[in-house]
Every structure is written in C-alpha cells, then in structure tokens.
Amino acid sequence: MRRITLWLLSTVAALVLLFSYRTSTGASITPEVVAVGTAPATSAGSGAETYTGDVVQTQQGDVQVSITVADGKITAVTVPVYPSGSSRHEEISARSIPVLVQETLDAQSADIDSVSGATFTSGGYKESLQSALDAAQLS
Numbered sequence: 223m224r225r226i227t228l229w230l231l232s233t234v235a236a237l238v239l240l241f242s243y244r245t246s247t248g249a250s251i252t253p254e255v256v257a258v259g260t261a262p263a264t265s266a267g268s269g270a271e272t273y274t275g276d277v278v279q280t281q282q283g284d285v286q287v288s289i290t291v292a293d294g295k296i297t298a299v300t301v302p303v304y305p306s307g308s309s310r311h312e313e314i315s316a317r318s319i320p321v322l323v324q325e326t327l328d329a330q331s332a333d334i335d336s337v338s339g340a341t342f343t344s345g346g347y348k349e350s351l352q353s354a355l356d357a358a359q360l361s
Contacts, residue, residue, distance in 0.1 A: 285346030
C-alpha cells in the first residue's frame, strides 16, 4: 500500500511540473515587434510616393509589401500583412522581415536572398515586393 501511495504522489508531482513548464516559444510576439523592424521613411519629402504590392498567399499566411520611392530610390519598406496566425508564425516574421527589409533597401531591387527558416515568408515577400516595384516602374 505504501508503494502505491508513493508512486501516485510522484506521478501527480511529475504531471504538475510537466504542465507548468513554459517554453520560450510560448510567449506571444506582438505585431509591433515586426513593425519596429521596418525602415522608417528617410527623406520621404516632396516627390515621394508609396506603392503597395499584391497580397501573396503562402503556406504560412499572406504577405504584402509597400515601398516608398523618392528620386527613383526605395527609401522605406513596410510590411502591412505578414504571417501571424500563431506564435511560431509571429516569431518567424519578427526574425525574418527586418532582414528582408534591410536587404531590399541595400539592393534597391527584389533580387535578395531568402531568410533561412522563413522560406515561404521570404518567397511571398519577394513576390509582393516585385509587384510593388512593377507598379513604381522600377525593375
């Protein structure tokens, strides 16, 4: 009888510890984290125009890119629509979108590398970026 009681108490203790454990991916990342990674409008004075790309559907969620163009150069990139259906999607977006934005500003085109671990988001981003570049008549 003593063994059964000890076994029961240890099993209950193990289950309580198991279900109370919080993983690092359990924390919710708010969309503001991704918005911080987008480039601010630098020198977006007179003559600057904003072009919005198509909404691209990916396996992870929709992606849409907007660019601000002044004097034939991309001065700002925003991503108003990005995969955010779960904490995992938000984590991937928070990590990959700032990298994609910076690569876009550096390359001044859609000829940028994909972010490792964010293949679908990167593909959707590049496709939407290309449609925004086409609308701005920048290729």
